[in-house]
Amino acid sequence: MPTVAVLSMKGGVGKTTVTLGLASAALARRFRVLVIDLDPQGNSTMGLGVDSPVFTMNDVLADPRPGVAADALTDSSWDRLVQVLAADRALEHRNTVEGAHSSQRLRVALGGLPARYDLVLIDCPPSLGEMTRNALTAATSALIVTEPSYFALHGAEQALEAVDVIRATSNPALRTSTVVVNRARTTVADHRQRIGELREAYGSLVSETMVPERNAIPQAEGAGIPIHAWESPAGKELAGVFDSLLDQIAPALRVRPLGWMR
Amino acid sequence: MTHNEPFVAPQRSALRKAADTNVHPSTPTDSADLPAFNTGNTGDSVLRGKSEKTVAMEVQIPKSLRKRLRTRAGELDISVDELTSRILRDGLN
Numbered sequence: 001m002p003t004v005a006v007l008s009m010k011g012g013v014g015k016t017t018v019t020l021g022l023a024s025a026a027l028a029r030r031f032r033v034l035v036i037d038l039d040p041q042g043n044s045t046m047g048l049g050v051d052s053p054v055f056t057m058n059d060v061l062a063d064p065r066p067g068v069a070a071d072a073l074t075d076s077s078w079d080r081l082v083q084v085l086a087a088d089r090a091l092e093h094r095n096t097v098e099g100a101h102s103s104q105r106l107r108v109a110l111g112g113l114p115a116r117y118d119l120v121l122i123d124c125p126p127s128l129g130e131m132t133r134n135a136l137t138a139a140t141s142a143l144i145v146t147e148p149s150y151f152a153l154h155g156a157e158q159a160l161e162a163v164d165v166i167r168a169t170s171n172p173a174l175r176t177s178t179v180v181v182n183r184a185r186t187t188v189a190d191h192r193q194r195i196g197e198l199r200e201a202y203g204s205l206v207s208e209t210m211v212p213e214r215n216a217i218p219q220a221e222g223a224g225i226p227i228h229a230w231e232s233p234a235g236k237e238l239a240g241v242f243d244s245l246l247d248q249i250a251p252a253l254r255v256r257p258l259g260w261m262r
Numbered sequence: 263m264t265h266n267e268p269f270v271a272p273q274r275s276a277l278r279k280a281a282d283t284n285v286h287p288s289t290p291t292d293s294a295d296l297p298a299f300n301t302g303n304t305g306d307s308v309l310r311g312k313s314e315k316t317v318a319m320e321v322q323i324p325k326s327l328r329k330r331l332r333t334r335a336g337e338l339d340i341s342v343d344e345l346t347s348r349i350l351r352d353g354l355n
Contacts, residue, residue, distance in 0.1 A: 071276055092287035093282045
């Protein structure tokens with residue numbers, strides 16, 4: 001199953017927005033989705049309507065026995081098809097090297113769990129530390145989120161280097177990354193310049209699909225509902241954007257599963 | 263329960279709450295419990311606080327673990343005793 005690590009070195013560029021947007025797109029096609037929140041801020045957890053989960057990723061990674069993550073699964077408030085491995089602030093304790101196989105903790109703890117889902121999304125913290133190493137080691141592909149700004153582009157560059165490092169060390173199967181630009185305003189000259197720089201540097205790695213800046217995103221996140229359920233012109237526009245991005249990162253999910261009406 | 267009903271052991275979760283669940287990530291864990299300054303001394307003296315009385319304790323541990331302790335202590339530039347105390351203090355908190 002596609003297991004996508006959503007990352008960036010810079011904070012605030014929209015990793016959670018993209019994670020939730022993709023989860024929303026997959027849910028709209030009635031696919032089973034697992035969101036793994038590795039950010040101690042727990043924004044994906046909150047956005048999916050999970051409140052006070054019994055177990056979190058902190059508990060899972062503190063005791064990463066094979067398959068133990070299944071005990072921490074929590075239903076989202078969106079739909080029974082979307083489940084969550086929640087984050088809490090204590091997860092920050094795990095963002096250090098622990099033990100000889102530290103970067104393998106997530107992969108081991110997940111065991112066969114990803115096979116139960118059509119799509120697994122890992123929302124990484126805004127750093128390239130141990131949590132992100134774990135995410136990339138467990139992932140089949142990486143999605144790097146950036147903004148069209150000078151600092152964010154540097155963050156994207158660092159994240160792409162991190163993917164290369166992980167591919168050369170703990171996860172040779174990690175596929176080529178995709179870079180997605182969030183909060184794009186093509187009417188702004190500086191944005192056009194930065195997007196041009198990004199395409200020049202990374203060519204086809206940069207997705208043609210860009211996420212525009214719209215108020216519907218924080219509104220839907222605040223309401224705890226998927227963007228596909230946000231009934232406004234901007235909501236519909238964003239739904240189309242995330243549908244397109246999902247087609248790109250998980251082509252196998254273009255077709256609705258048999259029995260999706262169940 | 264009658265003898266005809268099969269006994270089904272209650273299933274317990276394999277997962278446990280992490281020991282540091284309720285510890286705020288900003289909580290200092292190393293030497294923060296020691297006062298940084300001994301305020302009973304002259305103003306230009308920056309001294310460590312009174313150290314707690316230490317005692318000897320003999321334990322049997324795997325040789326490989328002792329090697330790791332020595333290596334890690336060397337990396338941190340502290341004694342094995344100090345490192346062991348820190349690990350035990352953190353583990354018991």
